[in-house]
Amino acid sequence: MGATKTEHFTDKQNALATLTKALGHPARIAIMEYLIKVDACICGDIVNHLPLAQPTVSQHLKELKQAGLIKGEVEGNSICYCIDEKAIGKLLSYFTALANRIEKKNSCC
Amino acid sequence: MGATKTEHFTDKQNALATLTKALGHPARIAIMEYLIKVDACICGDIVNHLPLAQPTVSQHLKELKQAGLIKGEVEGNSICYCIDEKAIGKLLSYFTALANRIEKKNSCC
DNA sequence: ATTCTTTATCGTAATATTGCAATATTAAAT
DNA sequence: ATTTAATATTGCAATATTACGATAAAGAAT
16 A cells, blocks of 8 residues: 555545645745745745755655646746745635634534 | 655744645545534544545544644544644634735746 | 444555755756 | 756655554443
8 A cells, every 4th residue: 555545535635635745844835935935936046045955855846846836937047936826825715714614613622 | 765854944844844744635634624514523433434444544533633633532432523723723824924925926937 | 241332553565755866957158 | 069057857765654454442332
């Protein structure tokens, strides 16, 4: 086993899990925060701000990109990365809905 | 290696990664949604609503609990699980802040 | 006391993730 | 054309996750 049984869950559940899983690592959180902190898309410069080797950072960027959390465009001999707002929007609306649904309940714990 | 280098990141980054990582599996998303859908804490009954064996569900519940996303109290010979609102609050406020910070930027991608 | 029910834990196999050195790629700069 | 700079890919070792059968634990019901 070891493989997630995605086929047993809904597309929405899988899609959300893909986003949260991609954010489920402090290095990828740090990358997202750095992309936001700097007031533009980052072309290069990410590796130097993380305590990880270049191949490791590259791999994390790849995962964030595959999950749809960031976009990357080639720009000269470097690559311009920036946050994909849509993904953050999805996360925000999901957790907003979740919080609303919880508020309406009588908590029994 | 295979072990996350948590020591290189901030407590906040690690804390958030813990929450998102716990939600980074469709079964755990499904558990959270089921806990909210049913209008009370669930005592038992979770296993029957998931396409996974009982030990697997138990393990997922353990992870959600360790991450602080759910609370569990013994109640007779079953256990009463419910969402921990604080954790959802943390996620919501984090993504809200993130979205706000993005909105203020000039998007360059 | 025994059985039933519910949940947890142990053990283990299959698979995935993390991290990095080495190397490749690609385009700019000289 | 060669060198330099930035990023990606490959290959691999260490570790973590996922899943579940078997078993344990603990209270409820008989």
